[in-house]
Amino acid sequence: MADQLQLYSYWRSSAAYRVRIGLNLKGLPYDTIPVHLVRDGGQQHTPEFREANPQGLVPVLKHGSRVMRQSLAILEYLDETWPSPALLPPLSRDRERVRSLALTIACDIHPLNNLRVLQYFENTWHVPQPEREDWVKYWVAEGFAAIEALLVDHPSTGRFCEGDTPSIADCCLVPQVYNARRFGVSMDAYPTIARIEAECLAMDEFDAARPERQPDAP
Template sequence: MNEALRLYGYWRSSAAYRVRIALNLKGLTYESVPVHLLRDGGEQHSDGYRQLNPQELVPVLLHGSRVLRQSLAIIEYLDETWPDPPLLPATARDRARVRGIAQLIACDIHPLNNLRVLQFFEQTWNVPQPERELWVRRWIQEGFTALERLLQESPATGEFCEGDTPTLADCCLVPQVYNARRFGVDLEPFPTIRRIQAVCEALPAFEAARPERQPDAPSRQ
């Protein structure tokens, strides 16, 4: 499995951020290929990129000739291909909990504040920016309210979302907290989420995946 890894993403994409964390936790070397989601109407809509992903979304991971799409599927592929350290627990019950947390974030919270949704509001319905940002905060707050309760009430919650090692759930949590801060969500009501986020941020794998540290981040150009 020594074929090259190439990650197509955007510095501020939550989904690409998740995959970067997973790659770093696995200690894998990869080439970062920026896909600017705003320049020239969005490079993800180009004919060349559409060949890689007909959905015109990031991320896409190339592993040799294999083309992998959807961040959660990519992370599970990485976990099955390079099982150490594991990003999913050993038992079916615990794996289901981790996947449930990950999907709460990636499938229920994130899609409602995705770029293409906000662009549709702006370009099709002419929704002003303050209202668009209110929409984003509304759904992050609702999702985090449920997630905070799930984390607080479960004895399985440890230093991280599940136990005392990072999992798929933490790969999803950290980018969503980044988004929450970006849009001015009040995180004071979510102490468990904030605590886990702080533990994650102290790890080099999470720090190296931060949007501001990516080669296509505006501050790095």
């Protein structure tokens, strides 16, 4: 498909990070349109960006005239539009496991340490930074304990979350580990997660998606 892909992204957004990984794994070129989530009160709040996403969240992917929102929906769109290499395994039971792992991260861990939640704590409730960081660490640890239990010794776990091919689950896991490290969460209790993260980051597609490698990184 010839229509150019444009990704509205913020270098440190873990949701945008997921989509960058997926685009790279598919070998799809795209233009990055930076949306700074902090500068100028947050560029995601501008009327121009709200036209693209009324939620005021990144990522947004434009494919020609089509506008897509929500990272997991975007990843599945990429997988359906460009089926190879696949981001979901062929068997339905394995696809369910991959989606379950991805949703555990995207729906149950990530929202509790999202920027807008932390900004609300700071600006409305005036929660001091140490307490905000404790909040993040607590919920990441709770979530990672569950993810580790779902991965360790599971017969479907291979080099990656599901077998020996990266999937949507890995697209979600690596950015969440990045967030965890940002907030000082030790990975010692999650050796399977840490091993899979290392396997992923050894691949060029994951490495190129790192926050510090993005054109809008400071």
